[in-house]
Amino acid sequence: MSSLLSLSNLRITFDTPRGQLAAVRGVDLEILAGESLGVVGESGSGKTVLSRASMGLLTMSTAHRSGTVVFDGQDLSTASREAVRDTWGTGMAMIFQDPMTALNPVRRIGSQLAEGLRVRLGMSKKEAKKRSIELLQLVRIPDPEKALRKFPNQLSGGMRQRVMIAIALACNPKLLFADEPTTALDVTVQAQILQLLSDLRKELHMSMVLVTHDLGVVAGHTDKIAVMYAGEVVEYAETKELFTNVRMPYTEALLNSIPRLDQKSSGRMAVIEGRLPDPTQQEPGCAFASRCPYVQEKCQVEHPELQKADNGHEFRCHFPLGVAR
Amino acid sequence: MAGSGKVHMRNTGNTVLSVEDLVVEFALSKKIAVQAVSGISFDLIQGETLSIVGESGCGKSTLGKAILSLLPVTSGSVMFAGSDMTKIDKEAVRNLRPQMQMIFQDPISSLDPRYTVRQLVSEPLEIWSRGSAEEQSVKVDELLNSVGIDPAIAGDRKAYEFSGGQCQRISIARSLALEPKLLICDEPVSALDVSIQAQILNLLQDMKERYGLTMVFISHDLSVVKAVSTRILVMYLGKVCEIATPDSLYDSPKHHYTYALVSSVPIPDPSKKVSRVILEGEPPSPVDPPSGCRFRTRCPAATELCATEEPQLRDMGGGNYVACHHPRD
Incomplete structure (x- = not known):
């Protein structure tokens, strides 16, 4: 399959009264034609900014971008406003979270x-x-x-x-961004809409990026998943691989916090203590270090690079799960 | 689906809330009225959490508000603390209110943006003149600490400066200020991320133990209520479908609607291919509900009987009560 959208070293910052807020911090992602990618993360992880930046929707003067966005062979980061606009509808389209206000x-x-x-x-x-x-x-x-x-x-x-x-x-887009398309809906309607999106994607041979905070939503409806944390991709793998072989402690914590109907309840739910780091600051170590149950000294001082396993599974952790520590 | 019937009511000595044949109607015009809640009965024993689950428009929020007398009740009774809330006068209802509190769905819009956190939490204490100013201040600190908010750092900030999860913590502290017996939570976590959801659910459990609360927990998501409920009541178009303990409800849902709700919950495991029942369409209009069982228009097992006769709640054993002519095995 050919590459449809390719982001390289994409970085988005906003001017705020508290200084530069880095919402997306160097993301590399590739979406192939016909593929569906799930982008998962908590509020504030940069997932929405990432999808809007890919479409060229961040036009406010306070937003700054570096890195490149190549869509269907065309470099949108150097293209004119009109050329970017020409990709909307026929090239890329977006479904927003709240259908009432959209x-x-x-x-x-x-x-x-x-x-x-x-x-x-x-x-x-x-x-x-x-x-x-x-x-x-x-x-x-x-x-x-x-x-x-x-x-x-x-x-x-x-x-x-x-x-x-x-x-x-x-207008028959080649790539559909669905930004939390079911968050405002009931579970029964959510199941209908997710099924509809999956069916339509196959019928129309589209690519899709499904943005959500719920790993349960993407499990049955995507080919690959990128987990975002503090503006970075921290884990990227094929959907099956991700769920069977979680490498990143953050993904594990996210999975554990989902209430499961298929498992016995223990009364208390697993939580991720603390919250996302301040996006206006750049800490030296791993962004998840302060909340990670497996944190070690190295995590506080050295920022982990994205490692790639043989099967294409990528993760950003000094001490990944599934390895004797 | 159905609804009516009271076989699931227990007559023990320590019942906190007992709702019988509750009907709430809204007038759409002079001639047409819609029954949002039509003949619901349940009781709640000290220390229990009853979860009310159903789709948008099934009447679950209306039921919650009617229990608190925040809406006029058309008929039926709500017994709380020895009084029938629907019969006593306004002043008597007001005097019972400190004992029954509510947490709302949207944590940000349910807090006044001009108030500081400290003012938000102390307001109920001031209105009811509980203790001196000094005692109130001590109480506010204690409440904020107990919900995990540091009063020294956050006390003088305003609600809009906080995230949704933190606002929900402030709402919880505020609702507990008067030490209520009964806490009604209307979709308290549906506006929150999954990771924050778990924190708030755990906090509600802690608060329940610490303050000896009895709770009504309203949600559209069966997975959310699993960990917190003693009993779960499934509603559809203003009627009860099924009432059961969580274990029997999730293991063997007897009502076809409950089964559909259970199977709509996404499972974060792509290898599990469960036989999913996706309900077609949406609930019919409550202005003109289907005859007999109200769920029959979307039910895979509906027969003629379902159109003519409304099923009554019956005891299926194991603490499971279902209103269905053809319950699942």
């Missing part, structure tokens, strides 16, 4: 769906309407003609998220 509350679903079709694909009104109906059918919305005339507030959270997906898919 949709315009005073415009009907039909006009929001048709916008991309008219502007990006130059369709006539009639063509756009026909395609809109097809799109709503694609995302399994019952009675699509009626749905086109509704306003977002007349739809449930799950239906709104389906509309968001339809809008994102309108």
Whole structure:
């Protein structure tokens, strides 16, 4: 498979009153055509900034980028605003977390769906309407003609998220970013939406980046997983490999904190004590050192580099799990 | 699904809360009313945690608010501390309120952004004139310490300066200030990251032991309530589907809706290919609920009987009660 999106040494900083805030600190990632990648991390780990930066959505003057973003053979880091814009919709598209605030509350679903079709694909009104109906059918919305005339507030959270997906898919993107697409939804609806995204990805031969804080969500729906912590990728592997052979203590802690229905409950839940380090500071050692149950002296002073095992499993730890210590 | 019936009620001496045939209606217009809660009964014994689980719109938050008399109740009774909350006057309800407190879903918007942490936690003490100013200040420090917030560092900061998890800790401290008997938690962790979720769930368990609380825990996620519940009540469109202990509920859900809820929880293990039942569609409108069993329109086992007759709760043994004509084995 060929590379579709490739990030190298991507670094994003923001100017804040407290100084430079480094949200993404040197990320290298590659997404192949047709592949689905899960990006997992806690709030503040930089996962959302990473996906927005990949699409060129960080246009505010306080955001600074270094490193490169190459999409479909085109270097977006040196491209003009117009060239970046041209990749939106047809190249890359995004589904945002909160479907209520991402949709315009005073415009009907039909006009929001048709916008991309008219502007990006130059369709006539009639063509756009026909395609809109097809799109709503694609995302399994019952009675699509009626749905086109509704306003977002007349739809449930799950239906709104389906509309968001339809809008994102309108111009046949090659890569779909889904940023916490199910966090605001019930578990039953979450299961429906995740299944829908998986099915659509296969039907339309898209690549997908699924951004979430929940390892449970990505387990059944991705080929590979990148775990982020404090702006860095700390573990990267094929999904099966990651779950059977966790190397990074942070990933292990994240896995343990998920309440499991398939295991007996012990009453108390495992937690990750403490919290993410201050993003305006750069500590010398491993960013996870202060919360790591296996911390050693070396972790406090030397920043671990990303190591790569033979099977492509990457991890950023001086004392990885699964090795006698 | 169904609902009505009271076989699961226990008549012991130390019942803290007893809800019978509770109905909450909202008027949509002069002619149409929607029943958000239609005939729910349950009881809660000292030290128990009852979890109420269901999808958005099933009436679980309405039920929580109705218990606290934060909403007008249409019919039924809520017995708390020897009084029927639905019959006594407003002043009497107000006097019972310190004994029953609530934690809300969104920790950030449920705290006044202009108040400092110390003011937020001491406000209930001031309103109810509990102790001198000095005693109140000692109490506030103790509460903040117990929820893991350092009053010396955080006490004079305002709520918006904190993360969601920390705001939820402050909400918990505030709700415990008056030493309530009953704490109702409405989706207390659904706005939080999984790692923070576990911290707050553990904290609630600690607080329950420390202050001898009885809790009602409202959530849409069965995995979240697993560790904290004594009993779990599954709701659908204002009715009870199933009420059971966590072990029997997760091991052998009897109601088809409970089974669907259990199998929607994502399992963080790609090698486990469980037979998943993904519910199609969404709950029907409560304005015009299906006849008979309300779940029948989405139920894989529905028969004609389900359309004509509403199933009553019955005892399945092992502390499991289910309202279904064709329960799972």
